[in-house]
Amino acid sequence: MPPDLGQWLNTPGAQYVEPWSPFDNVDYVGVCWVSAWLVHTDEGSVLIDTLYGPFRQTLIDNIASTGTDLADIRYVLMTHGHFDHVGGAATLEPLLPNATFVMTQGGWDEALESAAASQGTPRAWEMIEPDMVVADGDEITLGENSFTVVETPGHTWGTASYVYDVRDGDDTYRAITIGGLGLNAIEGPTQVEAYIESVDRVRSLVEMRNMGIDVHLTTHGFSNNLDEDRQLLAARAPGEPNVLVDPEGLLAQIEYLRGRAVERLEQERGE
Numbered sequence: 001m002p003p004d005l006g007q008w009l010n011t012p013g014a015q016y017v018e019p020w021s022p023f024d025n026v027d028y029v030g031v032c033w034v035s036a037w038l039v040h041t042d043e044g045s046v047l048i049d050t051l052y053g054p055f056r057q058t059l060i061d062n063i064a065s066t067g068t069d070l071a072d073i074r075y076v077l078m079t080h081g082h083f084d085h086v087g088g089a090a091t092l093e094p095l096l097p098n099a100t101f102v103m104t105q106g107g108w109d110e111a112l113e114s115a116a117a118s119q120g121t122p123r124a125w126e127m128i129e130p131d132m133v134v135a136d137g138d139e140i141t142l143g144e145n146s147f148t149v150v151e152t153p154g155h156t157w158g159t160a161s162y163v164y165d166v167r168d169g170d171d172t173y174r175a176i177t178i179g180g181l182g183l184n185a186i187e188g189p190t191q192v193e194a195y196i197e198s199v200d201r202v203r204s205l206v207e208m209r210n211m212g213i214d215v216h217l218t219t220h221g222f223s224n225n226l227d228e229d230r231q232l233l234a235a236r237a238p239g240e241p242n243v244l245v246d247p248e249g250l251l252a253q254i255e256y257l258r259g260r261a262v263e264r265l266e267q268e269r270g271e
């Protein structure tokens, strides 16, 4: 890890990304290294993940710059209990009068535990009390869209992914935001096994085409060249395909994540 990585991760200037629209009903309102997605419906908007610390105001400014009224945000779907995804919830809660904050029970538990453990450290953060608890297979419907919860334990035990519709012109695709990608919070072989099972489950959802998932709107842009895709989309000519509609790329990423996890499992088992 470069010595200045911690500083880079926490410097708003270095992390700023102007909000952009990968799909007609979606705005990217995150920063460079961690995502926040704003999905619009005809009955309000859904925010996926909340950023943290130095980026809480960035998120609020980014949402405003998309022309979205904070009062129109109806749900905040959170992927898991790590600070970079839920650290902004305590700031957002009083600003979003009509929003329900959503996570798995495991996600709420790990977030509260992690926030409590951070007290007295230089990067202390607060977590809101649990609001709505979701479980695998639950669907949250807002307007014409529906958000399906797919529990994908592994990155943390409480990690969830969300599957929802994205629109590009006349075409509608199913997108997934995979809740956790890294193996940085692994506490033993059982957790890696769960991670592999989750990766396989997501792969079957994509491969079997039973959910028709063609798009990955990631929680961390560096995991699948999101910034490159942003630039390609900005230069997209009329009639050209949307580079983010890429089921083969998603399957390749899943294969990569799985391979890494299998290696890690061998290490964890001491093989």
Ligand SMILES: [Zn+2]
Pocket: 080, 082, 155, 180
């Ligand atoms: Zn995480």
